[in-house]
Amino acid sequence: MSRVAIIGATGYAGAELVRILSGHPETVLTVLTSRQYAGVRFDRVYPAMAGLVDIVCEEYSADRICNEADIVFMALPHQLPMAFVPDIIKHGLKVIDLSADFRFNDAAVYESAYQPHTAKELLKSCVYGLSEIYTDQIRTAQLIGNPGCYPTSVLLPLIPLIKQGLLDPATLVADAKSGVSGAGRSLSQASHYCEVNESFKAYKVAAHRHNPEMDSILSREAQKPVSITFVPHLVPMTRGMLTTIYATPAAALNVQDIVDCYTSFYSRRPFIRLCPSDGQPDTLHVRGTNYCDIGFKLDDRNNRLILISVIDNLVKGAAGQAVQNMNLMMGFDETDGLLHVPLPL
Amino acid sequence: MSRVAIIGATGYAGAELVRILSGHPETVLTVLTSRQYAGVRFDRVYPAMAGLVDIVCEEYSADRICNEADIVFMALPHQLPMAFVPDIIKHGLKVIDLSADFRFNDAAVYESAYQPHTAKELLKSCVYGLSEIYTDQIRTAQLIGNPGCYPTSVLLPLIPLIKQGLLDPATLVADAKSGVSGAGRSLSQASHYCEVNESFKAYKVAAHRHNPEMDSILSREAQKPVSITFVPHLVPMTRGMLTTIYATPAAALNVQDIVDCYTSFYSRRPFIRLCPSDGQPDTLHVRGTNYCDIGFKLDDRNNRLILISVIDNLVKGAAGQAVQNMNLMMGFDETDGLLHVPLPL
Amino acid sequence: MSRVAIIGATGYAGAELVRILSGHPETVLTVLTSRQYAGVRFDRVYPAMAGLVDIVCEEYSADRICNEADIVFMALPHQLPMAFVPDIIKHGLKVIDLSADFRFNDAAVYESAYQPHTAKELLKSCVYGLSEIYTDQIRTAQLIGNPGCYPTSVLLPLIPLIKQGLLDPATLVADAKSGVSGAGRSLSQASHYCEVNESFKAYKVAAHRHNPEMDSILSREAQKPVSITFVPHLVPMTRGMLTTIYATPAAALNVQDIVDCYTSFYSRRPFIRLCPSDGQPDTLHVRGTNYCDIGFKLDDRNNRLILISVIDNLVKGAAGQAVQNMNLMMGFDETDGLLHVPLPL
Amino acid sequence: MSRVAIIGATGYAGAELVRILSGHPETVLTVLTSRQYAGVRFDRVYPAMAGLVDIVCEEYSADRICNEADIVFMALPHQLPMAFVPDIIKHGLKVIDLSADFRFNDAAVYESAYQPHTAKELLKSCVYGLSEIYTDQIRTAQLIGNPGCYPTSVLLPLIPLIKQGLLDPATLVADAKSGVSGAGRSLSQASHYCEVNESFKAYKVAAHRHNPEMDSILSREAQKPVSITFVPHLVPMTRGMLTTIYATPAAALNVQDIVDCYTSFYSRRPFIRLCPSDGQPDTLHVRGTNYCDIGFKLDDRNNRLILISVIDNLVKGAAGQAVQNMNLMMGFDETDGLLHVPLPL
Helix, strand or coil: EEEEEEEECCCCCHHHHHHHHCCCCCCEEEEEEEECCCCCCCHHCCCHCCCCCCCEHHHHHHHHEEEEECEEEEECCCCCHHHHHHHHHHCCCCEEEEECCCCCCCCCHHHCCCCCCHHHHHHHCCEEECCCCCCHHHCCCEEECCHHHHHHHHHHHHHHHHEEECCCCCEEEEEEEEEEHHHHCCHHHHHHHHCCCCCCCCCCCCCCCHHHHHHHHHHHHHCCCCEEEEEEEEECCCCCEEEEEECCECCCCCCCHHHHHHHHHHHHCCCEEEEECCCCHHHHHHHCCCCEEEEEEEEEHHHHEEEEEECCCCCHHHHHHHHHHHHHHHCCCCCCCCCCCCCEE | CCEEEECCCCCCHHHHHHHHHCCCCCEEEEEEECCCCCCCCCHHCCHHHHHCCCCCCCCHHHHHHHCCEEEEEECCCCCCCCHHHHHHHCCCCEEEEECCCCCCCCCCHHHHHCCCCCCHEEEECCCEECCCHHHHHHCCCCCEEEECCCHHHHHHHHHHHHHHHCCCCHCCCEEEEEEEHCCCCCCCCCHHHHHCCCCEECCCCCCCCCCHHHHHHHHHHCCCCCCEEEEEECCCCCCCCEEEEEEEEEECCCCCHHHHHHHHHHHHCCCCEEECCCCEEEEHHHHCCEEEEEEEEHHHHHCEEEEEEEECCCHHHHHHHHHHHHHHHHHCCEEEECCCCCCCC | CCCEECCCCHHHHHHHHHHCCCCCCCCEEEEECCCCCCCCCCHHCCCHHHHCCCECEEECCCHHHHHHHCEECCCCCCHHHHHHHHHHHHHHCCCECCCCCCCCCCHHHHHHHHHCCCCHCCCCCCCCEECCCCCCHHCCCCCCCCCCHHHHHHHHHHHHHHHCCCHHHHCEEEEEECHHHHCCCCCCCCCCHHHHHCCCCHHHHHCCCHHHHHHHHHHHCCCCCCEEEEEECCCCCCCCCCEEECCCCCCCHHHHHHHHHHHHHHHCCCCECCCCCCCCCEHHHHHCCCCCCEEEEEEEHCCCCEEEEEEEECCCHHHHHHHHHHHHHHHHHHHHHHCCCCCCC | EEEEECCCCHHHHHHHHHHCCCCCCCEEEEEEEEECCCCCCCHHHHHHHCCCCEEEEECCCCCHHHHHCCCCECCCCCHHHHHHHHHHHHHEEEEECCCCCCCCHHHHHHHHCCCCEEEEEEEECCEECCCCCCCHHHCCEEEEEEEHHHHHHHHHHHHHHHHCCEEEECCEEEEEEEEHHCCCCCCHHHHHHHHCCCCCCEECCCCHHHHHHHEEHHHEEHHHCCEEEEEEECCCCCCEEEEEEEECCCCCCCCCHHHHHHHHHHHHCCEEEEECCCCCCCCHHHCCCCCCCEEEEEHHHHHHEEEEEEEECCCHHHHHHHHHHHHHHCCCCCCCCCCCCCCCC
């Protein structure tokens, strides 16, 4: 059994990691850290876990972690991980960071969206953890920058088509809709029940920090500069993310072309499901699971392709993909701990 | 006092008409029809109205209506109104039809999206009731085809810019999100609580019947054929519609150009509110009101304009705009009965 | 026109006062105070009000208020009002306090549930503002302690029966369910969207501060000590409160007895609606209104009476009842500003 | 592997059985029946299950079932099971019926609440499947009447105390609150999204069919006639049931007495969790799981005990308890297939 530490275990992504890993056949949780709840049993913070997890949360200590863990999940806000990770890496542990700190190989791009980077020496070797795309690099990586939820929902449907040059990259628009858990457990007016319920709104319109992340990976896969228009919206629900993508084909494209492209690209990947032609993705179908369901429609009248993806923002968009990456890094079965049957409703 | 009949008063749009008109200073409700609830007091169907409306619902009867009403609101599914309206029009009553039956001057367009039209003789004179755009024609009309909720949310932000030729009409995409009440009171799996709650999904992707309605009005205003890509989505909330529109400017365009365009176009219109530059529309801000709030953002990186509109789909998207049209037709104050102060939450 | 100041205008009860009073025919809003938003226009805090309220929020100043207002609504957390009110009262203004500070004539009861009272001299003359019960005292009062939302929902259905001695006071149980807005606009884990959505729970079980308030009024009306078991619960919705009350009749009681009791007691009161025998109260029926709907059922098998009341916790449970009290104090029509037709859904 | 058939697999309880059993280590699903979806693949009805269940639904056929299954779950509305079950029982299969048809040993009680019973010969041997209470009888039963969701939530907290005579049975009141999925997948106005959202209401006040079921089991355990006042309410959420029970102790009772009673009674039962004294049950803590969490509070002022239980109405209140019963009947581990880690939110 591999020993796992979760740094920032009482945030939503951290707690989701605890949920998933508490059912993982090849790992054992050894350390949960939480600044706010140090000294408190995890299941007193999340009573849903009563009887299932009896670990007491503790303050972060590099020594403790290096002694007690083989694998470390960082579930902290960006800027903190780049302070902690170099030390852990030096001790030979594997690290999966759920923040933005290690998602960019180019420090300049990171710094344009976030702040000065203080661990640049790690940027060359860190791997972007989009499990289905960078599988081989992930297998041999020591440090993973786990993708943002929005980029995951945009990139998984786009990359197969972009890679084959099927779309005109100048025409990309992604209109994304996310449940409220994406904003995390920290208190804010934006997550206050009465401000969200019966409300639908856009935010950070064409100004979200996940936009450079998408552009950077799309450009890499297209092998030329790509810039996408991205608008996120907030949905009055807890979990789930649906992204609708609009693009003009680079050349004539029919339904079968697209089915073929996805089928060959994702044929052996257990967490990508292509919707039947008469069905459409629904966030409810992937709630609590690591699936990404993809549907599409050709708008022939306007020569435009419409792609629709859904994920659970906390699972495939965060903790689930992180565990999938750990499975790849450790040589476990890719689906270990992740075969949750979704609730039918 | 003008006498008003509501045909189909117990559906959601009908009930919303009852709510609004029960507070209207210039009209009195005389006839409410309902097939399902004939013989039942309206406030037994909608107990919220107990003590406020004591009318008993009745079967539809052209005679009754022509004797008892000066103005008729038709709140029925399409196909029924075109069977009833010719008779009512002949008797000289004014009619505002909330279905699609009288939204098109060209029967062929209607028939391509719906079914054969059985009252074509009225299509030449019926007026499309987009209150802020066709104000003058509405004032003198006898028969109004009240706009669909989606077209209202798409056309109000687009027309000022399209009319001035500021946008490239080949680039229009409208990504719309609607509360569940848009699907009406009729039972369906799609409106069943457990299938909607915690669910977000697209439906009728690039295949919604409101698409030809938008195209037809956009083409009229652009004075050339315009076709928009339109994708509706269902939001787990009762009321509200937000539409995000993407378009490429026809020529260089800055923020002030757009502010000026809207300001001059809508300056004296009481129900259009332009959001401040640091704010964004939110369905909660217009819930229960006849407002359409409009915001926008230029995505300079991609030379793309993003427009965002919100309405209450049952008010500005249906019953409220219908009453606004009645006010215009009857020479009442345009805001009569419609100055509901929104709930702050 | 009477001039009105609202102290604490940007909390939920304060904003609801702004909403209601902005449509009141006999008053004009002159001062809105807000510590957090001093210097900000009210409609920038609540964009729903854009175009409807253009007042800039300011810091509290007794001088300003005494110069600019005839009537003052205090919408602050308890403990603050008792510091401010004595000064205002001295200047002859009428005050309606929505906190608990002036709900008790007996300082000891207040102090057992809250903290030391610093304006005891006002407790003799302040009037408990349960509009339908203490109507005459309210008309002539200068200072009103506006009832809590839970006490309002418990007392309105109970008092007519208790007053007539129809119930055994030793058997009273009130099981109350409230929407989340009752917890106010202040941030807290308990009002965080993801902790409330799809969650139902009890809180402060038999330990809520509103319990002594209920007991105190019930005892006054029963003319003997009454103590009720009270358990509040949190419902995943924004507005609305439903309370289910269980009691054993003091003597044989039939349906007609209860109907007669309510009918005679509340016959001329515009905001109390008795449900028909085949209907039941629903929070949706009173949303955004000042109504209290009451239903009941005799459980003959167990000789137990079940009363059910619904109110909108922010309206009849707070701001609406406060305005109703102002109307009584000022000699306005009792319903001025309060005849909102509820949304049918 | 034991072969399992689910009759009525596309209703909510049926689909939940499919979910749970598709992860069960000792069984294999062989037959799923559905009148409405015969001929349709199950995962086309519930696309959440795409890739997980590839069985095609079929019409009910006793022959098929007797050939293909060892265990049968009946997830049909009452009245149908008593027509089908005798035949299946004759063939020696084990049957767990989720309807009310086999919950009563006394036909007269069943008939007073439902309709004439047509398989009375089975009522003597059928066992009431409240897993924690009738464990031994369940182990050896061939036919289980699986408890209703409300009775489960009322009986699990009450029976330990009632059995020890700690409560006065004349004082029992149960105020229950259920999510909407309890009403099933059949369309009805009561489950229509816009009628439920932002609504809270009681229904079937002191007139619910589950009341005789509770009374009958409480009387059995108390060894004297017990009748409880029961009022169910509808909560705007999909899953979850919280029941608040009020009772007067039969004699002086302190906190430790109650803790001891529960601890000894449920000490070895994996699905009962007693809340810590400073915590309270929350439906969110048991969502998607087979747990029943129990909390309590003594209202010393009024000498009244308050018990609070939560379950997921579709799991411990239906499909989960049914699988637990199968595990007992078949000699599997009691928790097989049921150790779902709840989502933290």
